[in-house]
Amino acid sequence: MRNRFSFQRFWSIVKKEFFQIIRDPVSIKVPIVIPIVWIVLFGYSVQNNVDHIALAVFDQSKTQESRELVSLFSNSGSFTVAKDVASISELSDLLDAGKVRSGIVIPPNFQKALQSGEAAKVKFLVDGTDPTIAGTALNSASLVWKDYIADITGQRMNLLGIGESSGFNSLVLATDIKYNPTMENSVFSIPGLIALIVQNITIMLSAFTLVREREKGTIEQLMVTPVKASELIFGKLIPYIVIGYIGFLFSLIICILLFGVHISGSFPLFLGLCFLFVLCTLSIGILISTIAKTQVQAMNYTSLILLPSVLLSGFIFPREAMPVVIDTLSYLIPLTYFIEITRGIMVKGVGIEFLITQVTVLCIFTLAMLSIACMRFKKTLD
Template identity: 50%
Template sequence: MKEIEDFINKGKIKGAIIIPSNFARKLYRNENSEVQLIIDGSDPTIARTALQSGILISKMYSIKRQEKSLEKKGVNSSTIGSVDMRTKVWFNPNLESTKFTIPALIGLIMQNITVMLTAFTLVREKEKGTIEQLIVTPIKSVELIIGKMIPYILIGSVDFLIALFFGTYWFNVAIQGNILLLIILGLGFVICALAVGMLISSIAKNQLQAMQMSLLFVLPSVLLSGFVFPREAMPFLIKHGGNIIPLTYFINILRGIILKGISIKYLWKDIYILLIFGIILLIIASIRFKKRLD
């Protein structure tokens, strides 16, 4: 059970079948034998498929076993022991789509707001002609970008708390894990998403171009991050294309803490990748802005 729990919390498996030690002995004695199917219910689409498949496999196994015994012994099928599949869905027993959608929706809202806000920051300065005033100041490009981000970090953090409040109390999606850890990681994602916006702002030449580039980043993330469709069912190239989107990892964090109640022990990989994304994006944005100053 410990191994099953670890693998499900890490996202390596979506279900497990537990076969008791007396399984074969009971079947040999023509007694009913029980097996248990445990399913990760955090994704209702996958969970429903696994549930239906598990029940179907159990029934087909029992039918084939009965047919085989009838052929050999010519006995009544009612005297043949069958397999009873007992299912147990973790984290979302009723397979409610709301519990799957709301945590991811919080992350999507946060990404869209923060990227859109910062995508126009430097571009607006260029169009208004105030960028020259920033050029003559002694501050470095990194300091300028961080300074521009600070107000939006505060705005994004407040928006995250508001979205979290409505998701919890309005849609009744209870937070099973550590809420303080969730808030800290949410702040980290806000910074990472703002870095994306800053990079767009440092590349774009005007606000229209910044808007188009923002949409070019935001729209694919809806489909490739696992927000709507399970990433496990995607084609190989498309699935791995979602690996370059920070929202993919934050959705794993949100669903892990809110639905599963897991700790940082199972989330360190997603946290590490988000941290690397944030640092790389800030460095590229700083370098790009410095080149434009030259």
Template identity: 45%
Template structure:
């Protein structure tokens, strides 16, 4: 069995660096696209629901009814678009999308409030977007409950019974993301997703380009071993990917204001491991594909499921167990846990070692499979 020769390895590295310099579009993709995607997704991917468009039909104009409407507006979750005078106008605005919810205050609202009777308020919610519907419903319930408690306390004070004291209280403390901002959660995930997509696509073309240019046969007749070729091919892209990673990391922390609470050297080290893994995955794709179009299609066939299965968009704990197993086959799954652990929690290697081991095992596995695939082609 032939041993690993550093001279042959460095020859492949130099050859790949020359090709990268000549391939300006690919180099531009590696350096410019991560920033473009970070800005695009950083502002577009936002699960915080604010300024829900609300239409109001106030059939009992009075101080108390206007006070109720103000309580909805003051939360900054609801934004009154119009005051209407009928269900037909409400239905028209909900149908055309100019309103998401409708607040209907009945004609007897003020009278019942003054008499101390139970008053009803109706809210119509457009449920086509469940996220907006859930947010609107939960906030409306809290507003009405708070108003009911305030009224109850006022009545008890008038009767000389003192203030109403709740028998149960909940003291809540939110850790790691106190303001519960979605951008703080999304930016680390976006960094991992962008780096996966860009690096995988770049190396997916690597061996395919050799085939299309007719230089693969020249490589095959040389004494270069598959391991030397694989590592030589990905080494320059590790440098390019690491530069792109540092660039988007600076933008994420300074422009979007998401600080890194953990160790930056640990973050960079584990990011290099992830870059190597995704680059090897791209090399594996290039050993299967015959053309660059096929390589692109295969790359996207892996990228799209990884977005869904890795926990980037949806929590993995709510997925069926079988789907969670499939998510364990995606390296991005482990890297997202590492990124969010270091960014948000300041976690160290003692808390992240399972994800590091999982990503390392995947890296070795895909390297072995890619070498076997390339050796089979040589034979």
């Protein structure tokens, strides 16, 4: 025998909540301060773009051609020639000591190989201790090598006026890096960072909204009024959607200004799906708010959600490298899906047709959590 959803009551909650947020310095600062702090912290510290990797050169050819190859390595910016060595063992020692991270060994017959197509191997050695550095070194080396071969082939063609030379086939490195050929780290981490910031702002703000009323005793007053759980919850949601979205736009602008990231895909689609994610994370916050008894508890529940989401969502660690159990857990975190969405749209430039699964899952998450929040809140009235 309960009454219907009343727009007037709903709107009264929206206005009240909005006035309270305006008067609360913390709520106003959160969507501005968090993006700045997080972007500076993560944007720069998670930068694992490596350049000027120390390179040792063992040039047994000592010809103009070999020197040219070495200078290509150092000109790439990825490598700095740290030392010329006279033997393989000297090079190994340097690698062992960590004085260089990579080494190149040019065979004595390098020039001949170029001129007459004699078989020859240029060796590239990498210290694999830090996979990030190793990965960058390998990729940069293969790029340099490709450029060099293309250059030589071109010269040869001009000289001889004939087609493809057969002499270099054995020397081609088959590494192909898609989307981010320069392995620019910010391109990879910024979309995830934006997603993470949106999540943190919205959960932090909304997790306290009902708890605060419970602690101050105002919930007791609301309980004896005709207000419905759904009116209260949706009414509280609206102002936080606005605040959360402002926080998102703000982070996006900072990332564009500081890191020069751009959105390869559809901008309206990106904005729209961000809205969906704001809704989704707000519903997590509201749900926390219906469970927690005090603001301290709400804080604890919030960190209980934030930490795993940072670790498991694929924001820092690739999910491909996770054990199956952990990877399965990551499917329970909305951030996982939204990071796939942001990376998909920002980096790969894909359209909605590739993101249907993620969007559907986020919608289900949102509806489920809001329903549970409404039901739980009704229960607490009893």
